Amino acid sequence: MTVNLQRTRASTQVMAAGSALEPMTMATAEEIAAQEFSSVVEKHRLQIFRFLLASMRDVDLAETLTQECFLKAHRNWRSFRGESSALTWLMRIAINLQKDHWRNRRIQFWRHTQTSSVDADEASEWLPSGERSAEQQLLAQEQVKLVWKSVAGLSERQRTVFLLRYVEEQDLKEIAQATGLSEGTVKAHLSRALGKVRAELGGER
Amino acid sequence: MSLREGFEDAPDLMLEQALKNFRASVHAWSEAAYNRPRTAANVVRHRSWRLSAGCALGCALVAGSLTGVMHERHQRQEVARVAVAAHSAEHGRKVATGRTQAQAEDEDLLATVDSDVSREVPSALEPLAQLMVEDEAKVSNVGN
Structure with missing residues (x-):
């Protein structure tokens, strides 16, 4: 704005x-x-x-x-x-x-794909310690790893919507404008993505 | 807009905490990656190596296909040349045989015509000679 x-x-x-x-x-x-x-x-x-x-x-x-x-x-x-x-x-x-x-x-399935993409474990290592204890830090890392894991399993659209909402903190209207989807569709994708993340976290509990 | 507002479908505190941690993790990672020292030289070398390998492969393919095409063409031309030579030799042989045959036929025909058409032609002075013979006979008769 x-x-x-x-x-x-x-x-x-x-x-x-x-x-x-x-x-x-x-x-x-x-x-x-x-x-x-x-x-x-x-x-x-x-x-x-x-x-x-x-x-x-x-x-x-x-x-x-x-x-x-x-x-x-x-x-x-x-x-x-x-x-x-x-x-x-x-x-x-x-x-x-x-x-x-x-x-x-x-x-281009025959093309040698770059191997510089990192896995969930490596990505979850990036977590500011803040004022957390070592135990809390480990728990937080575990949570982040699980979220990464579930994000990797999302469809392309679900992942885009999920990241725009929970990483970029955009509202539904902005996400709808950026993705070219209706707000209802964005909501549906977001709900499904959250369901998958919740299921992943729930399985860990 | 706070994260809490988007959690109507996910009131779970643990989920909320996990998403907050996830967000913080992505932010920390992206900031670290954004500010990291760049390794442009490696990337360029890697890409140029790939590019040159690709170029070399492409050139080899083009050269190979061109050579193949040239070779194929040369082979075809060679075969065509041999075929033409064989054909012309055959044709020459046929023409020579035909010519010899035609000549022989002509000679035969001429011989036949000669034999059919030709006959004994009396000498042009024969009547005169006969007259002279008759005259001589008469003279001898008169003398006797």
Whole structure:
């Protein structure tokens, strides 16, 4: 939302400059657009990377797809009309890139797949200790491992919805906009994903 | 929006705690990965190795297929050349045989025509010679 406001403010300044002083040149417009875009990159790069990393569990691939996402966004920045937030728009691009990647990987089954994706055990090691005791830390790690395990078993859509909701903390409307699904469908996917996570955790109890 | 609001379907505290830990874990991991020193050189080398291997394989395939095509073509041309030579030799032989046969037939025909058409032609001076013989006879008779 902040980005939208920034974009609107910048555009208003441009219009004011154009009407009061002299017609805005193409170079000025491009410069303003570049500034807007670089601020968007700075603000959302980590979030996009985090979502892709959680989806793929592969640092190199997440970095590559993040770069592709911003490259694509840069190419289409002029066509972004601000109907949704910049983050939602970027997230939509990232989701499509991720889909394309899985599709290509399914087609190119003979290709040697990268082995840099980590398993649930390794991923669950990343947990800030905070003020927890060693026992609590171990328990938390075990929980995270189980959640990773169940996330790996989710369908592509369920996983996307689950990560957007519980890692990126987006609301249903934002998730629906980013995925292109209706809010009802998002709710259904989320419910199924949560059911699977609960079942996984419940089996451990 | 807090996580608690999304937990109508999952009131379980343990689930809530697990999801919070999961979120914290993903955030910690992504931040560490995001700020890690990049190993671009390795990636580039790896990719360039793959790229060059792919190029080499592609070139080998193209060269192999071209060689195969050329060889096949050469073989075909060779076979065609041999076939043409054989055919022309056969044709030449046939033509020569035909010519000899035709010549023999012509000679036979001419001989037949000669034998059929030709006859004894009387000498052009024969009537005169006869007259002279008759005259001589008359003269001798008169003399006697």
